[in-house]
Amino acid sequence: MSQDLPWGPAPDGHDRPHWDGLTRSELRIQRCADCRTWVWGPQQICPHCYGFELGWQAVEPSGTVYSWTRSWYPYIKELADRLPYISVLVELDETDGRRVLGMYMGDPNDVPHIGQRVEGVFERADDAPWPLLRWQRAREGAIQ
Amino acid sequence: MIAQIRGAAAVVGVAEIHYKRGDAPHGELRMTLSTIVEACRDAGISPREIDGFVSYAGGPNDGAILGAALMIDELRWSNMMWGGGGGTVAAAINNATIAIATGQAECVVVCRAIAQADTGRLGYASYHYGPHFMAHGIGSPAQICALRTQRMLEHDGVPESAMRNLVLAAYHHAQNNATAQAFGRPLDEATYEESRWIAEPFHLYDCSRESDGAVALVLVSADRARMLSAHPAYVLAGAQGAPGGYAERIDNDEQYSTAGFGHANNGKPGVAERLWSAAGLGPQDVDVVQVYENFSGPAVASLIDHRLCPPGRAAAEVLTVENLTVPHGKLPINTSGGNIADSFINGLNLAVEAVRQIRGTSPNQVPDAKTSLFIGGPMAPVVSSVLFGHADTV
Numbered sequence: 001m002s003q004d005l006p007w008g009p010a011p012d013g014h015d016r017p018h019w020d021g022l023t024r025s026e027l028r029i030q031r032c033a034d035c036r037t038w039v040w041g042p043q044q045i046c047p048h049c050y051g052f053e054l055g056w057q058a059v060e061p062s063g064t065v066y067s068w069t070r071s072w073y074p075y076i077k078e079l080a081d082r083l084p085y086i087s088v089l090v091e092l093d094e095t096d097g098r099r100v101l102g103m104y105m106g107d108p109n110d111v112p113h114i115g116q117r118v119e120g121v122f123e124r125a126d127d128a129p130w131p132l133l134r135w136q137r138a139r140e141g142a143i144q
Numbered sequence: 145m146i147a148q149i150r151g152a153a154a155v156v157g158v159a160e161i162h163y164k165r166g167d168a169p170h171g172e173l174r175m176t177l178s179t180i181v182e183a184c185r186d187a188g189i190s191p192r193e194i195d196g197f198v199s200y201a202g203g204p205n206d207g208a209i210l211g212a213a214l215m216i217d218e219l220r221w222s223n224m225m226w227g228g229g230g231g232t233v234a235a236a237i238n239n240a241t242i243a244i245a246t247g248q249a250e251c252v253v254v255c256r257a258i259a260q261a262d263t264g265r266l267g268y269a270s271y272h273y274g275p276h277f278m279a280h281g282i283g284s285p286a287q288i289c290a291l292r293t294q295r296m297l298e299h300d301g302v303p304e305s306a307m308r309n310l311v312l313a314a315y316h317h318a319q320n321n322a323t324a325q326a327f328g329r330p331l332d333e334a335t336y337e338e339s340r341w342i343a344e345p346f347h348l349y350d351c352s353r354e355s356d357g358a359v360a361l362v363l364v365s366a367d368r369a370r371m372l373s374a375h376p377a378y379v380l381a382g383a384q385g386a387p388g389g390y391a392e393r394i395d396n397d398e399q400y401s402t403a404g405f406g407h408a409n410n411g412k413p414g415v416a417e418r419l420w421s422a423a424g425l426g427p428q429d430v431d432v433v434q435v436y437e438n439f440s441g442p443a444v445a446s447l448i449d450h451r452l453c454p455p456g457r458a459a460a461e462v463l464t465v466e467n468l469t470v471p472h473g474k475l476p477i478n479t480s481g482g483n484i485a486d487s488f489i490n491g492l493n494l495a496v497e498a499v500r501q502i503r504g505t506s507p508n509q510v511p512d513a514k515t516s517l518f519i520g521g522p523m524a525p526v527v528s529s530v531l532f533g534h535a536d537t538v
Contacts, residue, residue, distance in 0.1 A: 005279075006275065006278045006283075007275035007276075007278050007279035008275055009275075010274070010275070015275075015276075040393070040394060040396055041276050041393055041394030041396065042276070043393075047389070066295065066395075066400070067291045067292070067294045067295040067298075067299075067400070067401075068291070068294060069282075069287055069290035069291050069294055069343050069344055069345075070341070070343070070344040071281055071287055071290075071342075071343045071344075072340065072341040072342060072343065072344075073284075073286070073342045073343065075283045075284035075286070075287065075343075076278060076281060076283040076284075079281055082281075084341075085281050087280050087281040087282050087287065087291070089291055089395050098396060099394075099395055099396050100394075101276065101277060101280040101282060101394065101395060102280050103280050103281050111344075113298065114294075114295060114298045114299050130279075132279050132280075
């Protein structure tokens with residue numbers, strides 16, 4: 001049984017490759033087939049060369065915290081049971097500075113700091129229709 | 145030839161009404177009409193003379209509907225400013241000014257109404273944000289602004305006291321405004337600090353209240369204004385926009401910790417600098433500021449963007465309660481109590497207070513105020529500001 005959650009591919013299927021990537025434990029973001037510019041969030045056109053051939057490329061889920069917030073108020077009812085939770089904006093390593101949002105796992109009392117190294121973990125809840133990429137403090141000895 | 149905006153139009157009539165959210169006795173259309181009629185009475189004109197309507201951020205009651213209800217002589221200008229939130233609130237005033245300056249219309253109303261019964265709560269506009277926000281726990285303006293503000297604090301070094309002092313100043317001013325929702329409920333530093341978190345770094349008191357109500361402003365040409373009013377609030381300059389891509393690429397914009405009034409991607413002047421240059425004035429010339437505080441952090445960022453206070457740690461030197469309050473402060477802000485302590489009608493209520501300062505009728509009047517700045521909805525994808533001036537400044 002799957003919950004009806006307010007996320008998943010857009011109705012037009014434009015960002016479907018990103019979500020399909022998550023089911024294979026891959027973080028896929030857009031990259032221009034012509035000029036190789038990394039693009040996120042999902043766009044129709046390359047902002048650099050105006051090419052429409054934006055492909056999807058898997059990147060290493062590692063990066064640094066660009067900003068964060070810890071939410072205490074149930075703005076999203078489907079996540080109310082997780083409060084308080086921490087959301088991070090992560091600057092990815094391989095993508096010329098593109099940033100992705102994610103939830104930061106672990107002890108909610110242990111807040112991250114800007115510049116902290118983080119690594120992605122793929123979370124697939126039994127009743128969730130799509131896996132999601134979550135983030136945690138990078139392990140000691142991990143490639144930095 | 146480029147039409148001259150500076151001093152071409154003025155606000156000659158204002159009206160605002162507000163209730164605790166959910167408590168409005170009437171819907172948005174009726175409240176809009178009642179404030180327009182009252183603003184016309186304030187201006188000394190007949191509503192039939194209105195030939196333009198401008199609003200922003202949505203709402204179904206367009207110029208044709210309002211014009212028909214009031215049976216105006218002719219509709220010449222009916223515009224909705226694109227952009228959600230309150231980012232285009234000052235742009236709406238700018239748009240009315242442009243219509244008048246270019247002869248497209250002669251008497252333009254800027255209006256906005258909110259009734260929770262009609263549109264729900266703005267702060268819970270959660271499903272405005274797409275799956276790439278929602279999946280990661282971000283589903284409200286509070287959280288979007290919290291992320292940007294956290295970087296302003298932690299990375300740029302702006303002290304948290306800047307946010308707190310802005311809130312305390314608003315509450316201080318509200319104690320002299322009998323119609324403010326926080327009137328009779330002063331706020332001290334300890335109560336602020338101990339209030340619950342909403343989305344860090346925002347406490348409860350960092351967040352604007354939402355109200356039911358309506359606001360209307362009537363603008364006419366400078367020539368007409370001189371005949372109608374003893375103290376027209378002239379539009380000295382208005383500017384709107386944002387750097388390309390700002391706040392509209394899932395948090396991948398360059399000027400992330402700013403409020404959006406910064407320079408263009410090609411280095412040319414952005415909203416704030418275009419405002420100053422069009423006015424022929426600078427931040428040092430501003431007597432009083434109404435700054436839209438959806439949340440305290442974006443308001444602080446707005447003041448930095450407009451060079452009203454320095455960035456980083458030095459912001460604390462300017463943003464003290466003493467400095468932000470009437471009568472002794474050098475940078476008096478939100479003199480009716482602002483969105484946080486007076487009322488929140490999507491920020492247009494702040495424009496009315498900016499006009500009161502030029503008229504000399506604010507509950508916290510800045511002595512002899514000649515220039516009155518209104519900064520619209522910071523950290524929205526489109527932002528705007530408008531500078532009003534007394535006749536002496538035109």
